[in-house]
Amino acid sequence: MKPFERIPPCSARAEVLATGDELVIVDPEGQQVSDLVAFNADDLDEYLSSGRSIDYAARLWLTRGDPLYSNRSRPMFEIIEDTCGRHDFTLTPCSKDTFRIIYGETDGRPGCEGNLAAALAPYGIGVDRIPIAFNVFMHVAFDPDTGAVAVKPPLSKPGDHIRLRALMPLVVAMTACSAGQSNNFRYKPIDYRVDRARPANAEGAVTAD
Amino acid sequence: MKPFERIPPCSARAEVLATGDELVIVDPEGQQVSDLVAFNADDLDEYLSSGRSIDYAARLWLTRGDPLYSNRSRPMFEIIEDTCGRHDFTLTPCSKDTFRIIYGETDGRPGCEGNLAAALAPYGIGVDRIPIAFNVFMHVAFDPDTGAVAVKPPLSKPGDHIRLRALMPLVVAMTACSAGQSNNFRYKPIDYRVDRARPANAEGAVTAD
Numbered sequence: 001m002k003p004f005e006r007i008p009p010c011s012a013r014a015e016v017l018a019t020g021d022e023l024v025i026v027d028p029e030g031q032q033v034s035d036l037v038a039f040n041a042d043d044l045d046e047y048l049s050s051g052r053s054i055d056y057a058a059r060l061w062l063t064r065g066d067p068l069y070s071n072r073s074r075p076m077f078e079i080i081e082d083t084c085g086r087h088d089f090t091l092t093p094c095s096k097d098t099f100r101i102i103y104g105e106t107d108g109r110p111g112c113e114g115n116l117a118a119a120l121a122p123y124g125i126g127v128d129r130i131p132i133a134f135n136v137f138m139h140v141a142f143d144p145d146t147g148a149v150a151v152k153p154p155l156s157k158p159g160d161h162i163r164l165r166a167l168m169p170l171v172v173a174m175t176a177c178s179a180g181q182s183n184n185f186r187y188k189p190i191d192y193r194v195d196r197a198r199p200a201n202a203e204g205a206v207t208a209d
Numbered sequence: 210m211k212p213f214e215r216i217p218p219c220s221a222r223a224e225v226l227a228t229g230d231e232l233v234i235v236d237p238e239g240q241q242v243s244d245l246v247a248f249n250a251d252d253l254d255e256y257l258s259s260g261r262s263i264d265y266a267a268r269l270w271l272t273r274g275d276p277l278y279s280n281r282s283r284p285m286f287e288i289i290e291d292t293c294g295r296h297d298f299t300l301t302p303c304s305k306d307t308f309r310i311i312y313g314e315t316d317g318r319p320g321c322e323g324n325l326a327a328a329l330a331p332y333g334i335g336v337d338r339i340p341i342a343f344n345v346f347m348h349v350a351f352d353p354d355t356g357a358v359a360v361k362p363p364l365s366k367p368g369d370h371i372r373l374r375a376l377m378p379l380v381v382a383m384t385a386c387s388a389g390q391s392n393n394f395r396y397k398p399i400d401y402r403v404d405r406a407r408p409a410n411a412e413g414a415v416t417a418d
Binding site for chain 2: 045046049050051052054055056057058059060061071072073090091092095097098101102126128130131132141142143144146147148149150
């Protein structure tokens with residue numbers, strides 16, 4: 001079986017998936033977050049939509065068996081394995097502005113938003129197109145009386161993973177998160193692997209489309 | 210003072226606001242929702258972002274004194290009056306797909322998404338660009354243990370209003386909501402008024418930009 005790829009701390013990677021390919025995202029050391037965004041590879045105006053996904057699940061926290069919908073209300077992914085069980089789908093990727101506004105940082109680190117934009121630039125997807133991400137392993141809690149948002153250390157333990165099956169051709173990007181509050185100020189790596197639905201020779205034809 | 214404009218049930222209207230203009234949205238009969246989206250009038254790639262606004266407020270439910278941020282982390286609006294106090298910023302506008310997936314309806318009503326798209330078409334903003342709306346008066350509750358989403362009858366009473374000050378030139382669109390679950394299956398109208406920061410003769414020059 002193919003080894004995992006490593007996303008170094010505070011960076012991002014992009015991959016092209018064919019229908020049926022499975023993306024496995026692993027938290028190798030525990031308590032790290034991976035912000036994931038996705039676009040229809042054949043029509044980049046269709047993107048993974050938090051609002052549609054939450055609305056149709058009638059649940060903020062999605063897990064095994066849940067589809068993840070696009071802005072056009074079509075299933076883009078299904079979550080087929082999930083050993084952690086807690087992810088966020090309400091907050092936008094951290095950015096240099098997040099660090100300035102929330103943390104008072106002024107050194108201009110790109111954050112997940114900047115890292116996703118750099119990973120997606122070869123596909124012609126600019127920073128304005130990066131929406132609320134599916135924040136894998138991110139632990140966000142809400143006070144039911146006040147609506148207060150609390151970003152807590154992830155519940156993921158070393159080796160926890162989520163497996164997503166692509167339900168359409170996708171350009172997907174994911175990070176090892178740069179926001180201290182999200183990952184308990186440890187800034188660890190993330191591992192991932194794409195298990196192709198078709199063997200490598202067919203896969204080449206698919207990804208060259 | 211200028212009279213209110215009425216948005217008939219299950220429809221939408223768009224307006225152009227100059228910096229400093231104030232948009233007042235009124236629920237004339239109570240228990241109705243208005244989905245609001247906004248774009249920088251000078252650069253339509255900048256739009257009102259639920260994720261940024263919630264993240265910076267550290268609260269799901271925004272009210273008087275809260276800024277509403279764009280995807281570029283710049284304040285687009287400030288809420289300066291709010292007699293209701295409960296609005297949603299997590300769910301996408303209802304659509305023909307919402308009605309099909311959640312309600313089992315198949316008669317293809319456009320929903321707030323279709324109505325917003327029609328209102329925004331003259332500005333070159335297509336349906337794919339309509340994100341999670343600021344759902345004025347929408348009452349969404351979350352179970353803190355399961356994350357379950359419950360759409361409840363709005364808390365707005367007849368005459369309740371919210372007043373938003375534009376902090377940049379904006380194209381804004383808003384609806385009288387078409388989703389039965391959101392408005393307690395009453396499908397009422399919404400009223401609004403734009404209080405211009407500059408008198409009418411100057412206003413003409415601004416909105417003709």
